Amino acid sequence: MSNSRFVIDGKDIPFRPGQTIMDAAMAAGVYIPHLCHNPDYASTGNCRLCLVKLNGRYVSACTQPAIADSQVDNQIDEINQQRKTLLQMLFVEGNHQCPGCEKSGRCQLQAVAYYVGMLSPYFTHFYPRRELDASHPEMVLDFNRCILCGLCVRASHSADKKNIFAISGRGMDSRLVINSTSGKLGDSNFSAHDAAASVCPVGVFLPKHKGYEVPIGQRLYDREPIAQVGDVAHPNHQRDKK
Amino acid sequence: MTNKLETASNPEQLKRVVIEPLTRVEGHGKVTLLVDEDQQIQQARLHIVEFRGFEKFIQGRPYWELPVLVQRLCGICPVSHHLAAAKATDMLVGATELSPAAEKIRRLMHFGQTLQSHALHFFHLSSPDLLFGYDDAVRHRNIIGVIEDHPELAKKGIMLRKYGQEVIRVTAGKRVHGTGAIPGGVNKSLSSEDRDYLLKDIKQIIAWAQDAVELIKTIYLEQLTYHREFASVASNSMSLITASGEHELYHGGLRAKDAQGHTLFDHADCTHYEDYLREAVKPWSYMKFPFIETLGLDKGWYRVGPLARINNCDRIATPMAEQRRQEFMQLENGQPVHATLATHWARMIELLHCTEAIEQLLADKDLQGSDLLHTGDMQHRGIGVIEAPRGTLFHHYEIDDDGVVEKANLIVSTTHNNQAMNESIRQVATNYLSGHELTEPLLNQIEVAIRAYDPCLSCATHALGKMPLEIELVAADGSTLSRISKRATGEICSTR
Structure with missing residues (x-):
């Protein structure tokens, strides 16, 4: 156990050399809102939602190595307001129709929005x-919900070793593309058992022929906020068992 | 059966009276009357002025989303759309028969839905007309007036609706826009705690439902001649029916009778509805005009909803409602009842039936069953038909090999009643308005006629592509400066 520590919102957090602020905070049970971070994959700082202040400077917690004796501000009004604005922009860039979405109640984007108090897109x-890509026999891709977090890209690359997904284009034209001759998922070597199939924090990856099978009230985020429940890809199972 | 007053021969020379918005109905609509110098009404039309377009924008979505997506058509009867779409998707996934638990939970949900919708319509929307008269002061002729003058009655109405909403909540997860029904079944059974919660109040609910039937019967018979004749139009009737001819809300064959009660078709397979029904488009309305194909557009229009269902069925499966049905059918000595205002009475008989049926279902152990989902071989075509509170509701979907919706056709209850509602307002216009100076109380009679059908205008408008459209440029003094219209054929007409 390292003796290195930093302070986040007044709480003392231990960390090991090389750990990011996010890693150390999560290990200590401190929630920093995030979407593109998944501890199984290298962090890229895409979504900027884990914005914190490190000794007064803005950094993304998922990419910034922890610094001994530093002061980190996480849950302060100034940062939460910026997170809310970021989420509002994400919601209007895509087509996030929560009322009809199969992932409603177990969507990380929706859960984080509730957590930071985002009540309207503004x-x-x-x-x-x-367009939907329904060409694969096991999975539908609904690009309407893609927030370009890049998690499926990283999972397909590093865990599945398939490189099926990529982010193409620049700026407002950025989009998720499929590495196949037709550009369709059905013509790739994707499998519903791939790691890439289960890392999406929103509702892009939809298993075929299944929908709304978990009743309202029993969905991941129906009873407790995301800070207690954890991520879609890494729910806090210990807490679920209580 | 006549189209008299649908189109005046000299509209440009007539005064135009508009009732807009229609009040105490779901959705947005208006009525236009064209009146000549002698106050004779020459044209009367019900227009639906909102546009939804669900049939179009669900194209391209995965079929398993349909029951949840399409129910957003309506906030009053979403369960009907939820279940009609679920039934259509049952067909898509090859679930030829649901498990007893799944079917009974859906039926329970649907009885809850019909109960709450009928209670809402009768107590909140229509009782002010029935209790206070069509010519009561506008500021008093509403649910607040009912609460002030008849607090116990208003409370019963609110509690009846609340109970129906609670039935929906425990079966679908939410009171409005839940997710209970999924392709091939349901996503949860009814817990014994929820069953006991509902059983706790059911006796009281049944007693209040009996009171409601008695109330409308008393009101109706007190002014029998007026209620019998007001907005009355002889029409064909269509509804679902069980194999033994019983009143049915969830699943059955189609039965249609003519105005004299003769059978036009019976136990028709709902999945072949296109063999029996056609839809026409008219350039002045967003709402289509369905008709029975063998009778043609002019004679083939029909009623659906409570009055049609009570007229059509041979009996009702629950005892108190059946006794009330027999009493109701004595109104015309066993012949079909065509009095539009009798729809309120028929609606309360159905409300009573729902409460009795809920009690029976709650005693059924199948509701706690664990076999919830059945599937089979995928199909490309799925059709679900249900009796929504307002009448027969058709959902028809076609999907491609990838499970994506290619085509959708929704024929909604209110759409079936389109011509009947127009005929009723023309009857009122002819018999009660023509020759009189048009005042608010007189114009409210038009709305009273429409309200009896409990139309859901927001559910009923889906035309797209060849949608007829009319835009008017109106001067500050109300005069029309110019008008441009697009006909159903796509032809653009401009007048000044």
């Missing part, structure tokens, strides 16, 4: 036109 919706 900005004008873009309503982009994005």
Whole structure:
């Protein structure tokens, strides 16, 4: 056990050399809102939701190595307001229709939005036109919900060793693409058992022929907030068993 | 059966009176009347002025989303759309027969839905007209007036609706827009705790439902001639029916009778509805006009809903409601009842039936069963038909090999009643308004006629692509400066 420590919102957090602020905070049970971070994959700092202040400077907690004796601000109004604005932008960039979405109640984007108190999108919706890819026999991809977190890209690359997914384009034209001759998932070597199939924090990856099988009231985030429940890909099982 | 007053021969020379918005109905609509110099009404039309387009935007979505997506058509009867879509998706996944638990939980959900919707319509929306008269002061002729003058009655109405909503909540997860029914079954059984919770109040609910039937019967018979004649139009009737001819809300064959009660078709397979029904489009309405194909557009229009169901069935399966049905059918000595305002009476008989049926179902152990989902071989075509509170509801979907919706056709209860509602307002316009100076109380009679059908205008408008459209440029003094219209054929007409 390392003796190195930092302080986050007044709480003393131990860390090992090389750990990020996010890793150390999660290990200590301190929740920092995030979407693109998954401890199984290298962090990229895409979503910027884990923005914290390290000794007064903005950093992304998932990429910033912890610094001994530093002061980290996480749950302060200034940062939460910026997180809320980031989420509001994510909601209007895609087509996130929670009332009809199969992932409602077990969607990390929705759960984080509730957590930071985002009650309306605020900005004008873009309503982009994005087609469904239903060409694969086991999985539908609904690009309407993609937030370009890149988790499926990283999982397919490092865990599945398939490199099926990539982010293509720049700026507002950025989009998730499939590495196959037709650009369709059905023409790739994707399998519903791939790690990439279960890391999406939103509702892009939808198993075929299944929907709404978990009743309202029993879904992942129905009873407790995400800070207690954990991520979609890594729910806090110990807590679930209580 | 006549289209008299549908289109005046000289509209440009007539005064236009508009009732907009229609009040105490679900959705947005208006009525236009064209009146000549002698106050004679020459044209009367019910227009639905909102547009939804669900049939179009669910194209391209996965079929298993349909029961949850499509129920967003409505906040009053979402369970009907939820279950009709679920039945259609049952067909898509090859679930030819549901488990007893799944079917009974769906039926329970549907009885709860019909109970709450009928209670809402009768007590909240229509009782002010029935209790106070169509010419009561506007500020008093509403649910607040009912609460002030008849607090116990208002409370019963609210509690009846609340009970129906609770039935929905425990079966679908939420009072409005739940997720209980999924392709091939349901996602949960009814816990014994929830069953006991519902059983606790059911006796009281049944007693209040009996009171409601008695109330409307008393109101109706007190002014029998008026209620019998007001907005009355002889029509064909269509509804679902069980194999033995009983009143049915969830699943059965189609039965249609003519105005004299003769059978037009019986136990028709719902999945072949296109063999029996056609839909027409008229350039002045967003709502389609369905008709029975063999009778044609002019004679083939029909009623659906409580009055049609009570007229059509041979009996009701629960004893108190059946006794009340027999009493009701004596109104015309066993012949079909065509009095539009009798729909309120028929609706309360159904409300009583729902409460009795809920009590019976709650005693059934199958509700606690664990066999909830059945599937089979995937199909490309799925059709689900149900009796929504307002009438027969058709959901028809076609999907591609990937499970994505290619085509959707929704024929909603209110759409079936489109021509009947128009005929009723024309009857009222002819018999009660023509020749009189048009005042608010007189115009409210038009709304009273429409309200009896309990239309859900937001559910009923789906035309897209060849949608007829009319835009008017109106000056500050109310005069029309110019009008541009697109016909159903796509032809654009401009007038000044």
